[in-house]
Amino acid sequence: MKGVIFNLLEEVVTRQMGTDAWGELVDAAGVSGVYTSLGSYDDAEVLALVETAAVSLNQSPGDILRWFGRSALPLLAERYPVFFEDHKNARTFILSVNDIIHPEVRKLYSGAGCPHFHFEDAADGRLLVGYRSARQMCQLAHGFVEGASGHFGQEVEVEHLQCMLKGDPMCRLALAWNA
Amino acid sequence: MTQFSPSLEPEARLARLARQLDRERQARAQAEAIAEKGLRDLYENQQWLALLQRVTDGANRSTRLTDAMRMALEEICAKTGWAFGNALLVSEEGTLAVGADIWFAEGEGSLLPFVEATRTIAVGPGEGMAGDVLSRGQASWHLDLANEAGCERCTLAVQSGFTAGFAIPVLIRSELVAILEFFSRTPIRVDEQMQSTLHQIGVQLGYVAERERNRAALLHEARHDALTGLGNRKHLAELAAGALTRHWQTGSRLALLAIDLDGFKAINDSLGHHAGDTVLVATARRLERCIGQVLRPLQDRGSSLPLVARVGGDEFVVLVEDAPSADFLNHFAENLHEVLAQPINVDGGQAELAAAIGIAVCIRDRPTIDQLLRDADLAMYEAKSRGRSQTVIFSSELGEATRQRRILEAELKEAIHKCQFVLHYQPIVALDDGHHVVGYEALVRWQHPSKGLLHPGEFIEIAEECGLITFLGGWILEEACRAAARLAELYPRKPLRFISVNVAAPQFLASNFADRVRKTLMRTGVTPEQIRLEITESVAIADPDRTAAVLQQVREWGVQTSLDDFGTGYSSLSYLKQLPFDTLKIDRSFVNDLQSDKSQSIVQAIMDLARSIDLKVVAEGIETAGQGDTLAKLGCGYAQGYWFGRPSPENEAFAS
Ligand code: HEM
Numbered sequence: 001m002k003g004v005i006f007n008l009l010e011e012v013v014t015r016q017m018g019t020d021a022w023g024e025l026v027d028a029a030g031v032s033g034v035y036t037s038l039g040s041y042d043d044a045e046v047l048a049l050v051e052t053a054a055v056s057l058n059q060s061p062g063d064i065l066r067w068f069g070r071s072a073l074p075l076l077a078e079r080y081p082v083f084f085e086d087h088k089n090a091r092t093f094i095l096s097v098n099d100i101i102h103p104e105v106r107k108l109y110s111g112a113g114c115p116h117f118h119f120e121d122a123a124d125g126r127l128l129v130g131y132r133s134a135r136q137m138c139q140l141a142h143g144f145v146e147g148a149s150g151h152f153g154q155e156v157e158v159e160h161l162q163c164m165l166k167g168d169p170m171c172r173l174a175l176a177w178n179a
Numbered sequence: 180m181t182q183f184s185p186s187l188e189p190e191a192r193l194a195r196l197a198r199q200l201d202r203e204r205q206a207r208a209q210a211e212a213i214a215e216k217g218l219r220d221l222y223e224n225q226q227w228l229a230l231l232q233r234v235t236d237g238a239n240r241s242t243r244l245t246d247a248m249r250m251a252l253e254e255i256c257a258k259t260g261w262a263f264g265n266a267l268l269v270s271e272e273g274t275l276a277v278g279a280d281i282w283f284a285e286g287e288g289s290l291l292p293f294v295e296a297t298r299t300i301a302v303g304p305g306e307g308m309a310g311d312v313l314s315r316g317q318a319s320w321h322l323d324l325a326n327e328a329g330c331e332r333c334t335l336a337v338q339s340g341f342t343a344g345f346a347i348p349v350l351i352r353s354e355l356v357a358i359l360e361f362f363s364r365t366p367i368r369v370d371e372q373m374q375s376t377l378h379q380i381g382v383q384l385g386y387v388a389e390r391e392r393n394r395a396a397l398l399h400e401a402r403h404d405a406l407t408g409l410g411n412r413k414h415l416a417e418l419a420a421g422a423l424t425r426h427w428q429t430g431s432r433l434a435l436l437a438i439d440l441d442g443f444k445a446i447n448d449s450l451g452h453h454a455g456d457t458v459l460v461a462t463a464r465r466l467e468r469c470i471g472q473v474l475r476p477l478q479d480r481g482s483s484l485p486l487v488a489r490v491g492g493d494e495f496v497v498l499v500e501d502a503p504s505a506d507f508l509n510h511f512a513e514n515l516h517e518v519l520a521q522p523i524n525v526d527g528g529q530a531e532l533a534a535a536i537g538i539a540v541c542i543r544d545r546p547t548i549d550q551l552l553r554d555a556d557l558a559m560y561e562a563k564s565r566g567r568s569q570t571v572i573f574s575s576e577l578g579e580a581t582r583q584r585r586i587l588e589a590e591l592k593e594a595i596h597k598c599q600f601v602l603h604y605q606p607i608v609a610l611d612d613g614h615h616v617v618g619y620e621a622l623v624r625w626q627h628p629s630k631g632l633l634h635p636g637e638f639i640e641i642a643e644e645c646g647l648i649t650f651l652g653g654w655i656l657e658e659a660c661r662a663a664a665r666l667a668e669l670y671p672r673k674p675l676r677f678i679s680v681n682v683a684a685p686q687f688l689a690s691n692f693a694d695r696v697r698k699t700l701m702r703t704g705v706t707p708e709q710i711r712l713e714i715t716e717s718v719a720i721a722d723p724d725r726t727a728a729v730l731q732q733v734r735e736w737g738v739q740t741s742l743d744d745f746g747t748g749y750s751s752l753s754y755l756k757q758l759p760f761d762t763l764k765i766d767r768s769f770v771n772d773l774q775s776d777k778s779q780s781i782v783q784a785i786m787d788l789a790r791s792i793d794l795k796v797v798a799e800g801i802e803t804a805g806q807g808d809t810l811a812k813l814g815c816g817y818a819q820g821y822w823f824g825r826p827s828p829e830n831e832a833f834a835s
Contacts, residue, residue, distance in 0.1 A: 019197070037211040038218070098701065099365065107222040108215045116697070120664075120704030130704050132737065170706060170737075 001046045001135075002109045006035035009049060012071040028052050040111050043135060062139040062165075069143020070150070077151055090149040090156065091127060091177060095119055117141075122174060128161075131171040136164045138171040145175060154178060227376040230258045231383075238383040240448060242394070242492075244268075244357060245281055247387040248349070251380055252283040252359065257690045261363040262341070263290060265297050267309050269355050276309045276358050277301045284649075285691065291596045291650060293339040293362075296332060307332055308346040309358045316355050318347045318377065322367055336362055343367040347377050349384040356388045406456055407463035410488035415496055418486050419548040422500050426541060434508055436497040437537045437555035438466070438515065441567060443493035446530045454525035458532065459493065461523045466495060469518045473511050474499065496552070505540065505572060512536045512570040520568055533567035535559050540572065557581055588645050590627070591638060595650050599626045602658050604832035606824040607679065607797055610811040616835070618677035618711065619666075620819060621659040622826045623651070643685060652686035653695065660703035660710060662829055667706060669833055679711040679741060684718045693732040700736060707737030711762065715743045720754055730759045741797070746785065756792050763789055765815070767800025773809050786814045 013022045026033035029052040031045040047061075050068075054061045077084050083101050087093040102114035115137075118130030129145075131138050142158050149156035155178040162168035187195065234251050241247035245266075252264035266281040278299040284290050304314035307330040311319035322343045327333040336344060341362040349357035359381070404411045410418070419435075426433040440462060447455035466487045486498040502508050519534040537559025539551045546554075558573040565571070594600065604619035625633040642648045663678045670676055686692060700707055712733065719726045719742060730740045741762040742755070746769055755763075765785060772778040782798075789796045798810045801820030810818055824832070 036207065038214055104219075107219045110218065110222070116701065118701045118704045120702070128704055130701075132707075172704075 001041055001043050002037070002112050003035040003039040003041060004037040004109060005046065006041065006049075007037050008072045008075055009046075009068055010035075011075055012068055013053075016071060025049060025053060028056065038109060065137060065139040066143035066146070069140045069145075070147040071143075073144055073147025073151055076147075084151070088152070089177070090145070090152045090154050091175075093148050093152070094127070094129070094145060094175070115141075118170075126174040126176045129173040129175060131173070132164070136171075138163060138165070138173065141171075142173065145173070149177065223370075224372055226258065227372050230254060231376050231379050234380050235383050238387050241387050242391060242447070242452065244349075244384065244388040244391055245279060247384050248279070248357065248359065249281045249283075251384060252281065253690060255359075255361065255377075255380070256283045256285060259361075259363070260365070261361045261367070263293065263297075263362040265360050267300070267302070267358045267360070269313065269357055273313065273355050275301060275303060276313050279357070285695070290339055291592065293332075293335055293341075295592065295596075296335055300332070306330075308344060308360055312346045312348050312358045313355065316348055316350070316353070318345060318374070320345045320369060322369070324362075340364050347381050349381045349388060351385050351389045351392070357384065359384075404463075404489045407460050407489050409463050409466075409495070410486055412488065412490045415486065415488040415490060415498065416548060419498055419551075422498060423541075423546075423548060425500065431500060432502045432504075432540060433551075434499045434502045434538055434540045435551045435555045436499065436508075436512065436515075437539075437552070437559040438495040438497065438519075439535045439559050439563060440493040440519070440532045441535055441563065442530075442532045446525070446532070450525060450528060450530070454528075454530065457525045458523050458530050459489070462495070462519065462532075463487070463489065465518045465521075466497065466515070469514055470497065473514050490552075496555070502540070508538055508540065508572065509570060512538065516568040516570070535563035535568075536570040537562050538570065538572045554578070584641060587638065588641055591625075591642055591645070591647055594625055594627070595647055595654070598654070599628070600624065600651070600654065600658075601626060601828065602655065602662065603826035603828055604662070604678070605819055605826040606832065607817055607819045608823045610807060610815055610818050614807075614823065616676060617674075617817060618679060618709075619832060620679040620713075620826075621655065621662070621681070623655050639683070643683060646685075648683045648685050649689060652683045653699075656680055656682075656696070656710075657699050657703060660699055660705040662833075663709040664703060664705045665829075666833060667709060675706060675709050677709045677711050677739065679713050681713045681743065682718075684715070684721075687714055687718050687729070688721070693729050696733050696738065697736060700738070708739065711739040711741050713741045713743040713764065716745055719758060723754060723757060727758050734759055734761075746781065755788070760794060762795045762797060765796060765798045767820075770798050770800045770806055770810070770820070773806050779809070779813070782810070782813050782815070790814065 010022045013025060023033075026049075029045075029048040031048050032041075035041060050061045050064045053059075054064045057064070059067075080101075083096070083104070084093065087096070098116055098119070102112075102116070105114055106112050113133075113135075115131060115133040115135075118128075120128040120130070122128045129141070131141055138160065142160075145156060145158055157176045157178075159174045159176075160171065161174050162170060162172040164171050233254050237250040237254070238247045241250070245268075248266040252266060255261070256264045262285045264283045266279045267276040268279045269276050278297055278301070280298045282294060282298050284294050300309075302310045302313065304310055306313075308319050308321055321327055321333070322345075324333050324337050324341055324344055333344075339362075341364055343366055344360065344362040345367070346358050346360035348355050349359065422433055425431060440458070443455065443458060446458055470487060488496050488498075490496050499508070499511070502511075515536060516534055519532060523530045523532070537555045537557065539554035539558060541551060554573040558571040558577060561577060562569040562571040571577070601624050602621045603624055604621055606616045607618045607620060608614045609617050623635055623639075625638055627633050639648070639651075642651050659678045659680045663676075666678065667675050682692075689695075696712070700710070714726070714730075734740060739761040740759060741764055742758070742760045743764050744766045745763045746766045763785070765782060769778045769782055769785075773782070786796060788794075795817060796815050797817040797819060798806075798815050799819050801807050801810070801818045801822045803822055806820075807818055807822060826832070
């Protein structure tokens with residue numbers, strides 16, 4: 001996992017839980033804590049951080065990932081304003097992840113393993129998002145979607161129709177915005 | 180403690196350390212931002228440089244501007260994701276640009292109206308994008324097509340979903356010889372690197388144009404082909420005019436043979452021009468020798484010497500006056516085939532060629548030389564399509580067949596535009612007790628407005644020849660994916676039923692095939708495991724390394740891969756092991772012949788091989804219960820054929 005993800009996590013933790021929280025979390029998780037945005041670090045370190053946070057906050061790792069995604073999005077909007085400029089709502093922003101955002105991310109961070117999503121309009125008007133990745137981080141995507149909706153002043157309802165964590169071949173999220 | 184500030188209480192010191200930490204953090208973030216920008220620029224640069232390198236290499240190998248432009252369009256579109264690229268040739272001293280029918284399009288049939296409106300378009304100075312290049316000799320950028328005024332094609336471009344476009348010149352020094360134009364569905368961000376790369380590509384293509392022109396000039400001057408010493412087109416026309424006059428006066432049998440070397444382009448491409456030239460010279464000498472031997476007897480009877488001319492790159496024409504009979508001409512052609520099929524030594528290797536010969540005979544009527552040449556050419560193309568070393572004599576039926584084909588071609592374009600196709604599905608079953616359905620093969624049908632439902636055999640070949648197959652193939656894949664998604668809703672039990680989709684050779688060989696598959700998967704949201712791509716053996720082994728890479732890529736997405744028609748090609752079984760297939764399809768010819776011991780042992784061998792490398796096997800063409808039983812006994816897991824169900828429309832096929 002690229003260092004930038006660790007940096008974002010640090011920033012989220014620090015902003016929401018105070019200056020000391022990150023240092024404590026790094027120590028408790030037993031990870032190195034040395035992360036520069038351009039470096040690549042073992043996925044296991046992210047997992048350790050997430051698990052440790054989950055245990056101490058008495059939540060599930062999925063909850064933590066989702067919270068992280070939701071809280072990281074405003075930071076992404078500060079760091080990468082261009083990705084947000086062309087959009088007026090969360091839907092078109094999310095739809096640009098495959099063709100614009102993640103390809104650009106790969107140019108910045110060589111070796112980044114960004115996922116591809118399948119997008120499809122469901123008959124009931126919801127946006128279906130298919131996701132397959134060995135990392136199985138659909139909760140992070142869920143959090144990003146919530147964060148993006150917040151960024152554009154919308155509310156979103158997310159349903160996990162299928163989930164790799166439950167043994168399905170891929171994750172499928174159904175998104176419905178209030179406006 | 181320090182000379183800058185008084186010593187501090189611990190609390191204040193802590194605060195200062197915290198500030199310092201914060202500054203460090205900011206410094207790191209700044210350093211990272213600088214490095215990120217540098218890396219991004221570097222990445223872009225490398226991509227553009229790699230593109231330029233590929234195009235330059237391709238241009239160096241090309242003798243014709245048209246070939247080089249086709250290659251450049253494909254490379255550029257593949258790198259940038261621009262959906263449509265088109266080439267125009269400039270004529271009339273720079274006052275007219277005409278679509279050269281060289282284009283690259285990515286996407287479904289919806290692009291067809293635009294392709295049609297563009298591929299042979301003619302524009303004058305100032306008319307639209309290309310016209311702008313024509314009048315100014317410089318690139319012309321149109322980054323917001325929707326707000327472009329006074330350009331007819333822009334409206335159509337916008338309707339076709341394009342948002343931006345531009346055109347660049349191909350120059351020989353300062354003379355404009357061609358124009359490349361591109362259209363994109365997503366916004367185009369112009370930067371210096373992109374501009375300079377495109378400019379360089381224009382320059383490289385200009386070199387090809389210049390070389391071609393110099394060669395043509397050399398050839399043009401004389402009546403003889405400078406390379407081979409044979410007569411050229413002009414010489415042929417002069418002599419043929421005389422021969423035709425004699426033919427009108429005496430009613431003698433006059434024949435033209437059009438001879439084309441199959442495999443010449445490959446030699447030129449793989450061994451270089453020098454080798455190509457050697458081949459042409461050797462061919463010329465052989466033709467002369469053969470003519471001398473076979474036609475000498477005619478000459479002894481007082482006829483004039485037959486003429487052999489080189490009329491194009493690897494095209495030769497022989498003019499025979501007083502040919503005694505059609506049999507004689509066939510016999511002559513046989514001799515030519517025999518001589519031309521001998522390998523030729525060139526530096527770098529051996530060139531093996533085969534000729535295709537078309538013959539036009541004029542007996543009574545008064546054709547023009549152009550008509551005769553056209554007829555001979557047509558017969559030659561027919562010969563070419565029949566395989567190596569074939570001869571075809573032009574007949575009025577052949578002319579009619581060609582006319583019919585042209586009509587079908589036009590109708591096919593219309594059909595793609597109007598979407599007159601449907602998919603039918605033939606069930607594939609497990610050869611267990613229940614014979615339960617595991618998936619389907621999608622088979623395309625054309626709902627022809629007057630001829631009814633046409634099967635692929637009646638139109639796929641034409642679609643391939645006129646470049647429509649990629650459109651059709653794209654549509655088939657997309658429709659099959661959508662059907663698979665519907666199928667998953669009907670039968671949600673795992674494992675989901677799959678749909679097998681045939682992939683045509685040009686479709687698979689297109690450089691962006693895997694990317695198209697990925698986009699289709701994303702667009703349709705189908706579970707990738709439900710899609711099985713069928714590649715025929717001949718396509719798979721054409722370039723095994725590339726095949727392996729492409730298949731690996733689509734498999735990473737979960738898509739399954741199937742080797743179609745196994746057993747019909749010449750591939751050794753060891754090839755198969757290197758290629759990442761999930762499934763192998765035994766050709767129906769083995770199934771038809773199952774009662775013979777030979778076929779049974781072949782099938783047995785295929786089964787053993789499949790088991791050893793963990794491939795599923797589907798047998799095609801099962802028509803009787805007995806065949807199914809035999810195959811099951813031989814260990815074949817799956818089958819498809821009339822016995823289990825004919826291809827039928829979706830609602831019928833998916834009903835059980
Ligand atoms: C400004 C916007 C975004 C940026 C800069 C960004 C960047 C990244 C980066 C750097 C990674 C790590 C890849 C690696 O280290 O191998 C990542 C992973 C990921 N991104 Fe994004 N992303 C953005 C928006 C989004 C959005 C909107 C979504 C979802 C809807 C999303 C979903 C994910 C997921 C699920 C992963 C986890 C990796 C995996 O599944 O394998 N991202 N992204």
